[in-house]
Amino acid sequence: MIHANDEPAVPMGLPLPNGKLAMWLFLVTEIMFFTALIGSYLIYRNGQPTASQPWPTPHDVHLAEWIGAVNTFVLICSSLTVVLALWSLHVGNSKRAVQYIGVTLALGCVFLVIKAYEYQQKFAHGILPGRVFEKLDSPHGYKYMRHVQEQLEHIEKHGGVNDKAKKACAELLADIRAGKLQPKDVNERVRGTKSIKETNPGKEFITTKDSTYVDLPERSRPKDAPMVEGILEMDTHAHLSYSIPFGNMWASCYFAMTGFHALHVFGGLVVFAIMLVMAWRGRFGPQNAQMVEVTGLYWHFVDIVWIFLFPLLYLV
């Protein structure tokens, strides 16, 4: 007869501390979550758009690559500081660990401030889900024209652009009021054609058949037509809307992906703040190494997500 005590010892569960195992399990669900978001983005981006109706470039949607690169650098630095905080606890230097956690918290805040600035730019230029003008055929086109008219009237009243752009704004407003223009013409005079090739790198290789859906000025005008200097080429800060193919879908993807990522960053910052409060109350030391390690795992994962979001949104 075999007694329970005679049974060979069977290792139970994974050979990991409970907290660390729980974090890894949580992280694999997070991997699925962000893969779904990124996968959906890749479909939208590569599925529907065509050569004549391309996916927006970063410049089309007021996205600056260098800002994304700075944020990448900030998160990489914070990943280093959090791993050094854990390292400091392992070598018995709790004070240094608290300093590293403080720096991590500060870097996370810098990331969110930069992200907030970016969001503010999107709101200022109306690049929001459902707010971007994609089609310029009626009735969307006339809605777009009315919108630009309101923006021009605002500029006429309050200024905010340089003299050259202000003069062009006044002329465009007069032409719209006189009923001389079609929505496509308004779009062309806002956006311009001179820098369109620069802001759409590589697009000169693609077919130039006319688009019936959207109106990149370059495509919808005859080959021998003179170049038009757009108001936005005179003053890039002018708050004037223009047609962005797939702009609404882009905005939805951008806010979903970066918004969820920013929420994750915020969650990590809360835990770092709790650690600092613990340190302030004298209750932080080597006994908290696992807490730092588990939070670090989470923070590194947040960094990895950004490592993919940065090229997908800003570069590729």
Add this chain to the structure above:
Amino acid sequence: MSEQHHDHSHGDHSHSHGDHSHGEHSHSHGGDAHGHADDAAAHFRSYIAIFIALCVFTAISFVFNELVRGGIISPMTSATVIMIVAIIKAGCVAYIFMHLKADWGKVYCIMIPVVIMCVMMIIVFLPDGVLGWR
């Protein structure tokens, strides 16, 4: 070599101590303390090395993007390089910063199914993305 040894002891620590934190293991023997200090220094160096590598890789991505703007390379070449660089960066962070170098043997059973699911999901999406049905 010493770094590898430390990774083992670091990884095995949870075996012997269960839920106890890493900070609790103090080395009273002189030789151990010396070895521990060496390992700690090696770890520090590896963290700094990975940090520098991540910065360099970020710069590479940025430069390749600018090369497209200058018309020097095609967008497809740049996109391929940039995405490969992103995968390498993520690997660096996971392997060293997240200690997968030491812990992979313990978490692979929960990681591999997820990775398979993720790869499958992307593959299922590919026809729509690549062919576009147009």
